[in-house]
Structure formats: C-alpha cells, structure tokens
Amino acid sequence: MADSIPTTALLHSSTLITQGAEAKVYRTSLHPGGAPVLLKHRFSKRYRHSTLDASLTRARVVGEARALLRCLRCGVSVPGLRFVDAANGVLGIEWVNGRSVRFLLGSGDEGEEADGNEDGVVADEELLAEYGVSKEALMKMVGTEIAKMHLADIVHGDLTTSNMMLRHPSSISDLPQGMQQLLLIDFGLAYTSSLTEDKAVDLYVLERAFASTHPDSSPLFGRVLEGYKEKMGKEWTAIGRRLEEGKLVACPHGQVDS
Amino acid sequence: MESFAYPHFSSTVHVALFVHVTNAAKLKARIVRASTLEGTEGQVEREAVNFAFVDARLVTSVLHIQTAITQALLAAAQNTLRTKTVHSEVIWALNPSNNITEALRRYGVSDDTTALLVIRIDPLNPSGVKSRMSAAVEGTQVPMSQLASLTDWVSVKKYNKLNVDPVIREAQNNPAREHHLIDNIVVSLVAMKSVAA
Incomplete structure (x- = not known):
C-alpha cells in the first residue's frame, strides 16, 4: 500500500540531492521511463505558526511557478515546469544536465x-x-x-x-x-x-x-x-x-x- | 495501448492513440446520452465510455498528456477536482482557461475529430481495457510515438495564446526550435494549471 499522500510517497521514492535552508531538492522520475525531474520541496518550518507556514509555502511555490512560466513565454532561458503541488510545497521542474x-x-x-x-x-x-x-x-x-x-x-x-x-x-x-x-x-x-x-x-x-x-x-x-x-x-x-x-x-x- | 504505472498514486493509466477515427460524432452523442441514462442500462453504457477522449491534434507530446494525467490524479487524491471525474479533469487540465464547457469542446471529442487519445485511469486496473477502447472507437490504433506527427501547431498556439509571446514569434523560422519551445510552454501551463494566475 502506497503512502496515503501521493506527493509524500513521491518524495520518499526520490533521491535527495541537496538541502538548503528553505527547501530540499530531489531527483526523480514522474512518469515510468520518463525524463528525470527535479523536485523542490519547501518543507514545513516548525518555528513558524502552522497556518502562516502553510500560506507562505503555498505563496512561494505559486510565485516561483508563475515567474518561471513568465520567463518561458518571454524567451528567458529557464527550466520548464513539470509538476506543481502547492498545498504540499512541491515544485517539479525539468532536470538540467x-x-x-x-x-x-x-x-x-x-x-x-x-x-x-x-x-x-x-x-x-x-x-x-x-x-x-x-x-x-x-x-x-x-x-x-x-x-x-x-x-x-x-x-x-x-x-x-x-x-x-x-x-x-x-x-x-x-x-x-x-x-x-x-x-x-x-x-x-x-x-x-x-x-x-x-x-x-x-x-x-x-x-x-x-x-x-x-x-x-x-x-x-x-x-x-x-x-x-x-x-x-x-x-x-x-x-x-x-x-x-x-x-x-x-x-x-x-x-x-x- | 500503453500502460503507465503510478505507484505513488496507486494507479495504472492506460493510453491508446487512434487515427482515422470514423465515429467521432456518434461517440460524442453516445457520451452525452450515457450521462443521463438511468438504471442498469445507464451504468453499463457509462462504463462503456468511461474514458477520457482527447483530440490528439492538440497534444504536443507524450509528456504533455502525462503531465495532465498526473495533475488530474493529484487533484483526485486531494479532493480538489474541478470537474466531476478524473477523466474530465484531464481534459480540463489541458485547456488554459477555467471554463469546463470550453475545455470539453476544444480538447474533447468533437464531430470532426479524426485522431483520438483514449485514456483510462483506474486504481483497480481492470482487465479488458484494450478491447473496451477498441469497442468504443472505430479507427486504427497506432503507437504513441506517432503523436508528434499529428499535432496541429496552429491550433495549439491559438488555444494557448502563444501568438503574442515574443519567444514564439522570434522562433518562427526554425520549426524544430519553435515546436520544442511550444511543447515546453504548454507542458508548463498544464503542470501549473492549479495555481495559474
């Protein structure tokens, strides 16, 4: 039986690449046999009130996704978006070799x-x-x-x-x-x-x-x-x-x- | 038909590509009728067309449709579906606006559709999916790799409002580059549909 929260299960099956103060970065594959994808997980910060933490995390994932899309449309060279789960603070982007x-x-x-x-x-x-x-x-x-x-x-x-x-x-x-x-x-x-x-x-x-x-x-x-x-x-x-x-x-x- | 396992969503997804489809108008009428039929007859009929039927000309790559499928699976798992079923959610995810009727009209099966992507998402992984797909669609099943040759880039650009984007205008004279850029943008649009401005 897989984890009840799909995004959590996805993170568990991914390889941790690095961790910063704001987020953990994983490498995974979203689709069977598909290209690798980078997952950026903005984990919850225990030092913040949980309600504030949830809304800040969501706002940052949304902001980053929108900025990337705007760059893509304007021809700025950035990796493409592949997966967004704002509620869980996870952003999936194209893997760049x-x-x-x-x-x-x-x-x-x-x-x-x-x-x-x-x-x-x-x-x-x-x-x-x-x-x-x-x-x-x-x-x-x-x-x-x-x-x-x-x-x-x-x-x-x-x-x-x-x-x-x-x-x-x-x-x-x-x-x-x-x-x-x-x-x-x-x-x-x-x-x-x-x-x-x-x-x-x-x-x-x-x-x-x-x-x-x-x-x-x-x-x-x-x-x-x-x-x-x-x-x-x-x-x-x-x-x-x-x-x-x-x-x-x-x-x-x-x-x-x- | 190809099957993709998504263990973290506890789902297996079956996708088949049909070309030379001849019963699009009938299929559309059948889906509409099935939704209002009552009793056992209604259940049987609804199961017979329990697929997402997507106009293949508007899908730019396998990744494009896979991205729509995972975002639909995610919405279903989090109880945030915008439409009634996970199948209609796939079609909704492909259209950049929030208008469900518009999404179905553009990306669903229409009277003049000749190429269809048929998708079945089911946690139970039922047997006989392939034969039921073939029973619903009159056409020739071809490998998914043919998807790229079917894409109607003009409509893709129009529906995703890419004609005003500087990057697309600049790449006009290099089709390979233009298609690569468009694919990356539409995949990104589908991925971030749930948080679009």
Missing part, C-alpha cells in the same frame, strides 16, 4: 568549501574546455540572459553564480539548434517590476556574490555587464547610473572594486 556557473568558475558547488589547490576541485580551465566555452564567453552569456529577464520586467531577487547553470554539451545535441546553453534557475524570490532601482539592485546583488565567491572577480563581472549592456540597449543608461550611485552609498569610502 550540467553544472552551476559557480562550479565552472572553479569555486566548487555551494556547500562544499572550494579551494583551487585541493584535489577535489578540477581546474576551471579544464572544466570550461569540456563545456566548450571560454570564461569570457560564459560571462557574456550570463549578462545577456539577465538582460533578457530584465527586459521582460522580471527581477530575480537572488542572483548568484550558484543560480545559473550551463548545460553539458552532450545534452545539447538532443535539443533543436539555437537553444540556449545557459539557464537561470531558482526563482523563489523573483517578482515582476519595471523599476530601474529593482533591476540595479539585482545586478548589485550579483556583483557582491561574485566578489565574495570568486577571486579576482572584477574583470569577470565587467564581462557580465558588457553582455548585459549590449542586450539592454538604451535602457542600460538609467540602470547603469543607478548601479553606480548604489555602490557609492554602500561603500562611501571608495572601496568599490574599480
């Missing part, structure tokens, strides 16, 4: 302490060669994808190099020509906004994430901005100005990386 940008830049995956000298982490040049891109090209792709998202008035809310993935070349050959290799993921904090301020903050968050995760990040982030500028066109002027102003407020003593 690839690596996070953070990993590809040689800083390991989130959770594992990365150190270029340790044996565990492969030299990033080798990794990038396996994926068939240069570091510069990768950074430009990141900038272009973020620009596409901002042009669709979607603000990610948590841009880090962990929340971007590059498909492995072996899984691209199954896709039709012209499909994006880079994907943005984790839209749990995303919202829609057309405000310059919100988009500039999105970029600022990413810049800080670069600075704290990757050594010598300044030229890397510069490449990201180049790709971003190119795609944004004339909308860049206002966002760029806002980004500069924001840095001055955050670091008034001129400690901003050039």
Whole structure:
C-alpha cells in the first residue's frame, strides 16, 4: 500500500540531492521511463505558526511557478515546469544536465568549501574546455540572459553564480539548434517590476556574490555587464547610473572594486 | 495501448492513440446520452465510455498528456477536482482557461475529430481495457510515438495564446526550435494549471 499522500510517497521514492535552508531538492522520475525531474520541496518550518507556514509555502511555490512560466513565454532561458503541488510545497521542474556557473568558475558547488589547490576541485580551465566555452564567453552569456529577464520586467531577487547553470554539451545535441546553453534557475524570490532601482539592485546583488565567491572577480563581472549592456540597449543608461550611485552609498569610502 | 504505472498514486493509466477515427460524432452523442441514462442500462453504457477522449491534434507530446494525467490524479487524491471525474479533469487540465464547457469542446471529442487519445485511469486496473477502447472507437490504433506527427501547431498556439509571446514569434523560422519551445510552454501551463494566475 502506497503512502496515503501521493506527493509524500513521491518524495520518499526520490533521491535527495541537496538541502538548503528553505527547501530540499530531489531527483526523480514522474512518469515510468520518463525524463528525470527535479523536485523542490519547501518543507514545513516548525518555528513558524502552522497556518502562516502553510500560506507562505503555498505563496512561494505559486510565485516561483508563475515567474518561471513568465520567463518561458518571454524567451528567458529557464527550466520548464513539470509538476506543481502547492498545498504540499512541491515544485517539479525539468532536470538540467550540467553544472552551476559557480562550479565552472572553479569555486566548487555551494556547500562544499572550494579551494583551487585541493584535489577535489578540477581546474576551471579544464572544466570550461569540456563545456566548450571560454570564461569570457560564459560571462557574456550570463549578462545577456539577465538582460533578457530584465527586459521582460522580471527581477530575480537572488542572483548568484550558484543560480545559473550551463548545460553539458552532450545534452545539447538532443535539443533543436539555437537553444540556449545557459539557464537561470531558482526563482523563489523573483517578482515582476519595471523599476530601474529593482533591476540595479539585482545586478548589485550579483556583483557582491561574485566578489565574495570568486577571486579576482572584477574583470569577470565587467564581462557580465558588457553582455548585459549590449542586450539592454538604451535602457542600460538609467540602470547603469543607478548601479553606480548604489555602490557609492554602500561603500562611501571608495572601496568599490574599480 | 500503453500502460503507465503510478505507484505513488496507486494507479495504472492506460493510453491508446487512434487515427482515422470514423465515429467521432456518434461517440460524442453516445457520451452525452450515457450521462443521463438511468438504471442498469445507464451504468453499463457509462462504463462503456468511461474514458477520457482527447483530440490528439492538440497534444504536443507524450509528456504533455502525462503531465495532465498526473495533475488530474493529484487533484483526485486531494479532493480538489474541478470537474466531476478524473477523466474530465484531464481534459480540463489541458485547456488554459477555467471554463469546463470550453475545455470539453476544444480538447474533447468533437464531430470532426479524426485522431483520438483514449485514456483510462483506474486504481483497480481492470482487465479488458484494450478491447473496451477498441469497442468504443472505430479507427486504427497506432503507437504513441506517432503523436508528434499529428499535432496541429496552429491550433495549439491559438488555444494557448502563444501568438503574442515574443519567444514564439522570434522562433518562427526554425520549426524544430519553435515546436520544442511550444511543447515546453504548454507542458508548463498544464503542470501549473492549479495555481495559474
């Protein structure tokens, strides 16, 4: 006899991949013989009142699903939706065979302490060669994808190099020509906004994430901005100005990386 | 006919694809009549057409119909069905609006339907499903892999309101890419139907 709650039974039959503060991530197959799917389970938080917890969990699953659909319709490269059970806090999305940008830049995956000298982490040049891109090209792709998202008035809310993935070349050959290799993921904090301020903050968050995760990040982030500028066109002027102003407020003593 | 086991839903789902269907109008009339028949005769007749009949031209992939089936199974298990049966829920899940009549008219069997997906969802996994499908539908059963060649992409785009989407307009000149993108969007639409804006 299977578990009485189908989604719980489904989670029990899945493989746990990783756990964060908000959710557990599993790999499973929804249909017999079907493609693998990633399940993101926002488990209940005992420290919250149960009623509040249920409504918050539901609202976040719904928000993430809607943001992903909006991205798909606007041509932002994101994984597709495969399963939604908002009542139980479970979101099923397309499995992407690839690596996070953070990993590809040689800083390991989130959770594992990365150190270029340790044996565990492969030299990033080798990794990038396996994926068939240069570091510069990768950074430009990141900038272009973020620009596409901002042009669709979607603000990610948590841009880090962990929340971007590059498909492995072996899984691209199954896709039709012209499909994006880079994907943005984790839209749990995303919202829609057309405000310059919100988009500039999105970029600022990413810049800080670069600075704290990757050594010598300044030229890397510069490449990201180049790709971003190119795609944004004339909308860049206002966002760029806002980004500069924001840095001055955050670091008034001129400690901003050039 | 193909059978998919969903152990976590304690269900087995049987799906068959029919082409060259010649009795669509009669089948539709029969389903409507069965719903109002009384007594034992009504029960027998309802069991004979106890399937989801889906217009195969509007289904873009096996994953598309499987996604509709799992969301319908989930709604049934949680007592949140929007329609009367799990079979009609599959058809409702495929249509982007909340209008049940519209869903049945577009995605169900209509007078000029020639390709049908016939689906039976049953926890008891009854025997003889295949012969009862063949008894209800006059047509040729073909492998599910033929589904892709039957898709009417123009109608799919229209019903899912994809013609205004920038990504679809941009991919117009590359059919393989366009179809891949459309499939990903419609599968996502079905998956999130229960929480759609």
